[in-house]
Amino acid sequence: MSHAMSDFGQDAWEERYRAAAAVWSGRPNAALVAEAADLPAGSALDIGCGEGADVLWLAGRGWRVTGVDFSATALQRAAEHAAAQGPEVAGRTGWLQADLTGWRPPAEAFDLVSAHYFHLPPEPRRALFAALAAAVAPGGTLLIVGHHADDLHTSMHRPDIPEMFWTAEEVAAELDPARWELVVVETRPRTGTDPEGREVTISDAVLRARRRP
Numbered sequence: 001m002s003h004a005m006s007d008f009g010q011d012a013w014e015e016r017y018r019a020a021a022a023v024w025s026g027r028p029n030a031a032l033v034a035e036a037a038d039l040p041a042g043s044a045l046d047i048g049c050g051e052g053a054d055v056l057w058l059a060g061r062g063w064r065v066t067g068v069d070f071s072a073t074a075l076q077r078a079a080e081h082a083a084a085q086g087p088e089v090a091g092r093t094g095w096l097q098a099d100l101t102g103w104r105p106p107a108e109a110f111d112l113v114s115a116h117y118f119h120l121p122p123e124p125r126r127a128l129f130a131a132l133a134a135a136v137a138p139g140g141t142l143l144i145v146g147h148h149a150d151d152l153h154t155s156m157h158r159p160d161i162p163e164m165f166w167t168a169e170e171v172a173a174e175l176d177p178a179r180w181e182l183v184v185v186e187t188r189p190r191t192g193t194d195p196e197g198r199e200v201t202i203s204d205a206v207l208r209a210r211r212r213p
Contacts, residue, residue, distance in 0.1 A: 028057035031145040042111030052078025059092040105135040114143045119164040148203035155194040168207040184208035
């Protein structure tokens, strides 16, 4: 296993979640809200779901959602957050612990497949993203969002491993145009707060594609 993989693999994420009472804000990712708000509810898969904010946002809008993550600790917290929202929301959620460098979802099973800020070295990343695309049902949506490599030139904390980053255009190039309609392929700026508490402009790579019926 490479140094990059050991730093960002299952054991590292489990350690990170165990070290803090909460790792994330509890708010859904902005790109998910922007890109999925107009989609009709159906079945969804959230890859690297963490403590479940995106899953719960979707479930609250009527989606049936499976959240998948490396970390058992994160998934336990996510399930607790779902239960706190009541049986109607919790009943539309499911949680699966899996090593995402090897696990593959069922083919053509989901109306939405969403992966936010999931960074791997190029070869396993391409294999995973291809599997995620294959999991989208005809007429469904693939949403992949990542930190853009431009962030490495800001004061925002990012791992100094350029090969872990990718552009929306690179992901789009792997999709067969006969099977996919590209809806959004862009670098999208947003405001973040760096470790020193300063506001900084950072960028997301955003890929939204619709699988042709």
